[in-house]
Amino acid sequence: MHTSDRHDIEIDLFRRALMLRHGYDFTGYAPASFKRRVLALQAAVQAPTVSRLTERLLHEDGFVRTVIGRLSVPVSEMFRDPSVFRALREDVMPVLATWPQINIWQAGCAHGEEVYSLAIVLRECGLYERAHIFATDFSEEALARAEEGIYPLHEARAYSDNYLRAGGTGSLSDWYVARYNRIKLDESLRKRVTFARHNLVSDGVFGEMQLIVCRNVLIYFGDDLQERALGLFRDSLVHGGFLCLGNRESLAYSAMADDFERLSEETAIYRRGIRARRTI
Amino acid sequence: MSQEKPGWFESLAVRGKLGAVFGVQLAVLSLGTAAVLAALTQMREARRWTDHTHNVIEQIEAMRGEAVEQQAGLRGYIITSDRRFLEPYRYGVVEFENISQRLGVLVRDNPAQYERYSRVLALMGEWQTDVAARDIAYTENPATHHLAVEATIGGGGQRRIDAIKRLCEEMIREERRLLVSRSGTMERVESLLLSLIVGLMLAGWFTGAYAVALVNRVLGTPLSRLADLVPRLITGESVDVPYLERRDEVGTLARAFERLRDSSAEQRRADWVREQAARVLGALQHCDSDATFSDTLINRLCGVLEGGYGLAYRWNEQSAVLEWCAGFGLPDASVTRRRFRLGEGMIGQSMVERRIIEMMPVPAGYLQIVSGLGAAAPASVLFAPLTARGETVGVVEIGMLKPMTTAQRELLEQVIVTSALAWHSVSRSVRTSELLEESRGMTDELQSQQESLRAQGEELRSANEALRGRGEQLEEQGRRLRASEEELRAQAEELLITNSALEEKTGALRMRQDELEAARIDLERKASDLEQASHYKSEFLANMSHELRTPLNSMLILSKMLADNSDGNLDAEQVESARIMHDSGRSLLSLINDILDLSKVEAGKMGVALETVNVSTSLNALLQRFRPLAGERGLKFTVRIEPDATRELETDGARLAQILSNLLSNAFKFTHEGEIELLAEKAQLGAVPAVALSVRDTGIGIPAGKLDRVFQAFEQADSSTSRRYGGTGLGLSIVSGMTTLLGGQVKVRSEEGKGSTFTIVLPERSPQSQTATTTAGPPGVDTGAAPSLIAEPEPGEPPTGTPALLIVEDDRAFAKVLADIATRRGLDVVTAHTGRDALALARKRKLFGVLLDIGLPDISGWEVLERLKANPFTAGVPVHVVSGGDDSDRGKELGAVGFLRKPVDREAVVQALERVGAGNAPRRRRLLLVDHDPASRADIVALLSAENASIVEAGSAADGLAHLQAENFDGLIVDPDLADMPNFEFLAQASDRATLPPVVIYSRRELTPDESLRLREYTGSIVIHGARSPERLIDEVHLFLHAIERPGKPPAAPEPRTPGADLTGKTVLVVDDDMRNVFALSKTLRMRGLNVVMAQDGHKALAQLEARSDIDIVLMDIMMPGMDGYETIRRIRSAAQWQRLPIIAVTAKAMKGDREKCIEAGANDYCAKPIDIDQLVSLLRVWA
């Protein structure tokens, strides 16, 4: 038997164990990416085989947290893709201002960089007090980090750069204190943020949103899963609400495409059925 | 002893010192000895002289004696002449000679004595010769003898002897005098000697003592003091070494000691420095991040240097600043400056100078070192750059309580270099691992992105391939077309010839055709008239029965009150009359209800709400309901479910119950004895799995001849039965109609006198499309179903909604293009991608025009066109064909208003839109604008001018209410802050008076969460004034003008059901921040008779619970901002009075763990979002 076959079987078993034992369903993920993540996990915890991972998953209680932490790719930046944040600030915020309450769902918040970025934009636009940010991720580890809001100091420069390019009106350093070689974001930014575990694979709609930011998460999903997640987003968004996807992601191939209108060619920001719903 | 100024003596070397001391002593001694010796010599001389003198005296006396002796001898001879007397004389002479000779030697040195001596000798000589010699001579001659005796008696010789005697006397005297002087001298010398010896002794003693004292002072004490230092030196005490300035051996020794002390102090300092440095570095070695490193560094440094506070700054290469990164012993806020540029401040300066700067004294007002007990200014402040290999990694600042010691300085110098190196490597390794991690993460993401790209590429590729395929196909078709064109031309030519012949025949034919057409149209009109008439009839009936019910209602209530005779003022007869009145009223009501149902069924107005129905539950419910009746009548009533029968049906449960209870009522009505059975078994409906539900009785039965008429309205087996058994005779018609509605069939089997069996066969899954097919076809009697007369589904309900443009196009992209063009012109658009969808849409939605593609995936566009034209509701809708082919003629034939050949351009589409009547499509809508500010009203009117709507303005709430009362509006735009009715009173009143049209709130200020919650009761469209609000206002208005289903709207309310008796009056607290949910939920729950209390978050929920005691159950959303559901549940549970309060968690999370968490938090049960109302109701039943 080829090793690769064996690998695939092991990975399949691992996936099933995750599902049956802990309820995390990775079936819909892009297979190659998932495989790579599993092998990376195996290397990281120095397990001799994937089966060993499966065993630990079944018998070791806290292990699942590590596993999910490793399977997710919590890479992010504050004000990542500044043009997107510029568009959010300039084109989306003024519209959000017309709702009495602004609910924002940041799905796949990773370590929270985007959450704080959004909070800063909201603060600077004077909308923060009316806003609620629901920051969700399926990785508890990532959520814990996100709640801390502590990032390496050496990133701060890139963040500041992004911030300015995203049209920031002050200085990013107004929003954090540097200690040792970390920066810690202002507590007040967290006031209206709810961090919660939410799995886009299995969990449902939990509220009515004016803006959903879910960037660089769908790329890990297979088509059906993407479709599911987009369905959640569509069902959560109010009429005229915004959906912001990653620059590599698009609604173009989705059945949901008709329910949305793309704001501009440069950024993957969509608006839910503002003019017409064309399919019934 | 003078330490300060060493005397010359003390500067002497010890040997010199000893030499000097003993030399002096020796000199004194030898001098004394010399003096004693001299004195002794003098004494011996003096003694020799006295001896000499004594000797001289002795000799002189001897000489004198001799002289006397000689004389005496001579005299004796003379007198006696005896010769014997001459003998002493003779001896005397010789003796004298001897003695005088000796004496001569002795006195030779004294001239005066010697002169006397010489005279003695001379005198002696004279005597001897002159006197002695004559007398001897005289005596010898006796003759002369007398002369000798005379001379002797006369004393001739005596004078001389006397002189001698005198002289000797003189000489002795002289000698005696000499002796006296000589012994005086000797005495003097002797006393001199004595004093010399005493002096010498004293001198010896003194010098000795002095020497001892001196040696002791100059050597002994210092040596013992130095010796005393030795043990202290050894223990390493820092001692002051004396005598350093002395130049003798003590000095040398002291200096050696000092050097020893210094070098040992040095050694110990070096040891200390090395040890502390090692300790600091040791601690630093465990630091693996910049943060811990800087932290440890500054802590340790402050520790070893006894610093009161410390700060570390890290050099940031990129921004070229020193950034504060760690502190020791300072309040956080006291760090005023977090960044320094190169050379800026002391911190920056020390980095430039690359040396330690000690600032002392510290300027006033500088940071104080604080402890719990007080504060003190630092004695000095150090700034030390951390420099290694010529590179500065950072700077530390330390506030010192005491000035820095050399050791500390040395330590600092050493530590900053090594720690700089260490820091350097730490941050490098941190950075590397971070970079590594980062790059790993980035690679992962990159890979994912690449993969997604690859997937997208893949998609594109396959799309391309598909396209290419299609292109090739097209080409092929073209080629074939060209070929057939040739052929066609040939045929056409041939035809041309036969044509003329045909033409004649055609004339005739056309006439016939025209006639036929006229007849057909006539027929059609008649059919539709008929249709209309029957529709009107049903409509009328429906309306009538509704109108009838209202007055009947009050009649029933009143007659019941009368019959109850609660006041007791009626007699028995009157009561009986009232009862009859009430009973008749009841019969009338049930008749009307039946008519209503039937007419609803016939008019196709009966809706079907599909749901999952549990067969045994519903049959058992019926069993419960009819059991009392069975008992009353003495009938046996059983329910039997065959094991193979399906357990669950997807159908409309309420209708099913209605059908079965109709059949059961009938059965009970016509059965006097025996039994009634309700049976469920497996069946087949064509190929579809189905369930057969039968009601079998042992009643009077139906005669065979009437069997096929039982299902017709107003038919009973015998018109007399009606009188005998009561009932409207509509029951079975309704049963049949409803069964068809549910996609099933009714069968009956009966034998007169033996009983009947009514069976309904329902598909396990009622087909959805059945809802549209509502006409009750003739029920299938056992003899077999009558064939459907109409192949086409009946048009059913007229389509509703604002007229829209229907775009039928299977190419989604192109459909979107068309839709965009149309929507940009403000048209309402619906899109269908298949023929069937198109037809379904056309049945539901009112259309003003259709753009129709011909090549559709399922049925061809032509067929769609035909069917649209065949449906009376859509026949008049202009259809414009858009097709890839060219059959414009066929289109025209079928009634299309135009034909557009693909590819098309924008202009052509616009023209096509014109042709389908886009210009005069929807009717104008009426809006009511309530706002007290005329300027803002004018703005809004201007904004909405593009909308096809007329706007009625009201300047006050009262005005607005008046307008609402008087007229109908399609929509309402309201400023929530109306002066005459603040606090949203306007909306409250308006909604109380009439059902509100869709409302848009346009607020000039921000709303509090509470306010927006309250407004949500009236509408989901709230627009806050702002830069982008006009746009959104237009959107919202547009939305309801075009009656687009809004996502914010609560889902269509289900038909009200018989409320579960157990739930009515219960109060449920709905806790959810999701407005949509709250309102949808509260609406449906209220419809079920529950009281609903809302709370938007956990705190409000607790407040509500606190405030009111009537809450029976709580529905708790889990994911809420602020206090989440888990926490809220926990808090509720923590209060004693709410321990048993039922809580149902509502969660969007579907994972096992999440649900368990709900229960763990204290929820009794959970319900998944989106909420299934039936499930929720069952849960409420269980828990409330």
Ligand SMILES: C[S@@+](CC[C@H](N)C(=O)[O-])C[C@H]1O[C@@H](n2cnc3c(N)ncnc32)[C@H](O)[C@@H]1O
């Ligand atoms: C690459 S990060 C995106 C970070 C951020 N949104 C950005 O664009 O910078 C992807 C995140 O999605 C999360 N994620 C992956 N699958 C998920 C799922 N099924 N449900 C929720 N979050 C998921 C991962 O935990 C990870 O934090």
